[in-house]
Amino acid sequence: MSTYTVRSGDSLSRIAMRNFGTAARWREIADLNGIPDPSRIRVGQVLVLPQEETPEKSTRREDVIITEEGKRVFYRYAGSAAKRELGKKFKKGLFRIGKQSPEEFLEANGRYLARLKLSKSEVSALLATSENEGNLDAVNTWDNSFMSFGMFQWTLGARGDKGELPALMKRVQQEFPDAFEQYAGQFGVRVSADTDGRYGYLIHNGKKIDTAAEKGFFRSHSSAYRFAIAGTDKRVNAVQVLHAISRFDWFFFNTEAKLGGYRLCDLLTSEYAASLLLDNHVNRPGYVLPCVARAAQQTGRTFRQLAEGSDADESRLIKQYLAVRESYGRSPMTHAAQRALVTKKYVDTGRISAKRGSFKSNSDRR
């Protein structure tokens, strides 16, 4: 039986939207849990969710039958009448919110995580960030990124652009070649050799895909189905977690001229700060460094003072940083303040620490 723990800001319709892709199913949840007044749910309350039949997974082309009914897209397997919703049609593709939450995956899959050598701090920071992000099996094929997948909605990239998704898939191929073959390789999809740890291209039927027409293949419902199913595979999801945490390697440990030759990890050293920076970096990667640099300037302290500072100094820098990031750049983070509150909740409930030096990375062990 599937359950859901109510979070701050939740409503039954939002819970229904998050879990079933439609707010209309809030009444089923209310009925199942004996809730007469849908406005009266409390944070921490555990709700039982309506059961859905889960057919056996398959990615074999001939096994999967995809159908559309109005705005909804379903899949079922040959020989079975049981159908499941893949997603909802929107613009040029579909969207699937997914059901595999990173929190549940992280809590239930210690075996896979141990293999990835993640520190407790890294997992905690990811949890604090992931609540602002999507589910592991979330898929979007309707916007200009053609295909977005997973908890951080890694994309194929707009036409003519590199994307983050090939880098994720490259890591799947490295860690679990059989999983890569199952979800991509057998369909003629490879990762281009020039894909690095962050960005790259895919190859489809021997051709590097770059143009809108070439990338359009990934908007098909069949492609969406394969990613959706991959997002329920523990091997793929373990790599999603690893890849998400590897973002720290992009920005956290580098010496920066904008920071007077210091590293972000010298100035901001707590699990709280690391979580906030990761949340920012996932959505506005280029803004993190200038936001911190500007915030540091506003504290009136030198970079050296901040690097050698106290908990109070770090707290002051975080406060300035949060104010700066709300409006920084041509396209500031949306809901930046609300996102920060979600992260702060993890401090308030003792799941991450705001104490200086509390963030411990295992980056050098991987």
Next chain:
Amino acid sequence: MPRQDVGLRGLQGFRAIGVCAVTCLLTIACGESTKSTGADSLPGGATADSSEPRSSCLGQPMVTLAIGQWRAELEAADKATATTLNALLSQAGMRAMPAEAGEVTVETIDARLGVGDVQDTILQVRSRYSDGSEALRVAVLRPVPGQDNAYCALGGELSHDKGPFEEPCLTEHAGPARELSLVQILAPDQDTIMVRDFGGWCGSGGDRGDRLTVEYWGDEGDLVRYFHAVTYEAWFSAPLPPAREVNGIVEWAGEWPKTLVHSETVTCDTEIAAGDCAPGETVTRYHYRDGRYAP
């Protein structure tokens, strides 16, 4: 549906874009008193010139520029260092590019922004970078009467930087992040600069969206922004579609100077917005008075 245009009537007002190709030597001056640079080695073919342009630019910077040669050197500077490129930009009164080694293109537009027959020149320098970022530098130059290659640089910052991923994620747009063109809204023989921005966020992270705007800039002794409106805006957390979309249309009506009619429609996806969005339609008419457009 998202709209990228500002309305058919706006499009009908476009004027053909001409290409200026003046070629001559140049000197640099700033303000009303010209200082000789004494820099024979200046990039852009700049040479020291002891002559002092006398004509007043009314506090605006004066630029002495052989546009054709300057343009040729800029195009050749494509793979040059940032120092060379930025020195050339500085000669036209433009600020430096944010990075070097971009792919540089130069465009000039002939315009009549003032009242009368004076032909102004709009210089645009674009640089595109491999990470998807772009920079646009713009100078609007008015010739100083009787002085070859001397121009007053009309103030008003039309330059623009676009970072990686700062692009629309919902609407289709293949062109640059900022596009300039000429329209006639004040008088049939007077140009106004229409600036259209195609911004947003796409390609990294789930927090995405579009923000498309239109602005009109004109000559009121200096270059001023008459009007600004959002033509499309929507933000969303992928994979979910946007909860709220704003569509704006700007149309022109009446006699010269035209009245600007801004119609804005807010639509809400009720399944996603969950009460956080108020749909509606507004129409606001802007009239030109005392050198500005106001409701």
